Amino acid sequence: MTDLFAPLEPDPSSKREAANRNAPLAERIRPATIDEVIGQRHLLGPGAPLRRFFENGDFPSIIFWGPPGVGKTTLAQLMAGGASFDFQRLSAIEAGVKDVRAVISAAQNRLRMGRRTLLFIDEIHRFNKSQQDALLHAVEKGVITLVGATTENPSFEVNAALLSRCQVYRLKELNRDEVRAVVERAIESDEKLRALNIRIDDWDALLRLAAGDARNALNALEMAAALAGRRDDEFCRIDADILERALQHRTARYDKKGDNHYDAVSAFIKSMRGSDPDAALLWLAHMLEAGEDPKFIARRMVIFASEDIGNADPMALATAVNVFQAVNLIGMPECMLNLAQGVTYLASAAKSNASYTAVKQARALVSQQDVIRVPHHLRNAPTELMKNEGYGHGYQYPHDHPSGYLPQQYFPEGMAETTLYRPVPRGTEAEFADRLRRFRPDRYPEKNGDPESDE
DSSP states (O other): OOOSSSSOOOOTSSSHHHHHHHHHHHHHHHHHHHGGSSSSSSHHTTOOOHHHHHHOOOOOOEEEEOOOOHHHHHHHHHHHHTOOOOEEEETTTOOOOOHHHHHHHHHHHHTTTOOOEEEEEGGGGGHHHHHHHHHHHHHTTTSSSSHHHHHHHOHHHHHHHHHSSSEEEEEOOHHHHHHHHHHHHHHOOHHHHHHHHHEEHHHHHHHEEEEEHHHHHHHHHHHHHHHHHHOSSSEEEEEEHHHHHSSOOOOOOOTTTTHHHHHHHHHHHHHHTTTTTHHHHHHHHHHTTTOOHHHHHHHHHHIIIIIIIISSSTTTHHHHHHHHHHHHHHHHTHHHHHHHHHHHHHHHOOOOHHHHHHOOOOOOOOTTOSSOOOOGGGGGGHHHHHHHHTTTTOOOGGGGGGGGGOOOSSSOTTTTOOOOOOSSSHHHHHHHHHHHHHHHHHTSSSSOOOOOOOE
C-alpha cells in the first residue's frame, strides 16, 4: 500500500497515550498535529487553504461540510490548539439561544484579557434561524471564531447572513487507502491495541464496512478486537466472521432527513427515468435496508408516473396508485414485493414528460395575463339572467357530432391559441398525437422529422 504519511512511531509519552484510556479508540488516537491528519489533501496539502491558515496561525470562521468520520471535529480542535484559542464546543442538538449567548458573553470577557475563543458547533445545520442569528454579530466583530460542522449542504441549511461571514470547505469521504492508513496507525500507536498484537486477515470486509468513514472503521476494529481477543498463536486476528459477529450487520449510512436521503431518492428516480429497472431496484433495496419509509417511496412513484411516463402509458399511474395502496395495506417487509413490481413496471414503461412540460408552460402563460376571461359560450348559465347576458350562447356539444369532435374556441378571451401539450411518438401517447393532428391540424401539424415510435 502507498505510504501516505510518514510512519508514526509509538510513543507512550505522546498526547494520545495521555488521553483517557477508557475513551473510544477514535478519541484516543485523534491526531495531535495536522501532519497526522489522514485525507483532505485538497485542504491540507502544500499551498492548500487550511495549510496556509495553520502556517499563519490566523483562522477565519469556517463551515466544514462533509460526511461523518472524515475529520471535521479533529480539524476544529487542531485549529484551536494551533492558534491558542480557548476551545468551546456546543452541540446543535442540545444547545439553544441562551447557551449561545452565554458562550459569546464569556468570549467577550476573554477577549478583554487578550484571549481568543473558537466556538465549535457540531451539526450546525440543526440550529434554527434564531439560533444562527444569535451568532451573527459575534462572528462579524471577531468576538468568536466560529467553526461549524455539518453533513448537510450549508447552502440549504445555514442562513445566508451567517454563511456570508464564513468560509465553507468541503471535506471528502476517505478512500480505502486512507481508511486503511487510519486503522494501521491505530494498531501501531494505541496502547490497548498494541497489547493485543492485532492482525487484520480480511481488510476488504473492514474497509467495506467503513464506507469511507474513519470512525466507523475504528469502532468496528475496537469491537471486533474485544470479541476476538488473543488466540493460541498469540495474535488477535480480525476477519469477516469476527466483524459480522461484533457488529451483527452493516448499518447503511443514511440520514432520512439529510443529503443521503435526497441523493438516494434522486438516484432512484433517475434510474426509473432512464429505463434501468435493475439500478432502480438496487436503489429501492438500499433505501428500504436503511429504514426509509416505504410510503415515501410509493408517493414518489405516483408522482413519477405522471411526471415521467404520463400518457405514454396511462396504466403507469394506476399501477403506482395501486402500489401506494398496497404499501398502506400490507406494510413492511412484504410490501417490498409491491414496490418491486411497481418499480420494474415504471422503469420499463414508455416515457413522456409531455404532460409535465405542458402544465408548467400553462402556468407560466397564465401568470403573464392580467385577467383571464372565460368566453361567454363556455360559461355556465343556471339562471335566466345569465342566459339573457349571453352565458352559454353558441356553445356546441361535441357529443352531438358523429365523431365526438367539432371545432370550437376554448381558449380565454383575447388569448391566442397556442400548443402546450406535445405528445411524444411513444406508447399510447403516439395515438393521442395522431388524433390531435386530425382534430387540430393548425396546432398539431404532420410529423416533421420526429423519431419513429419505439413501440
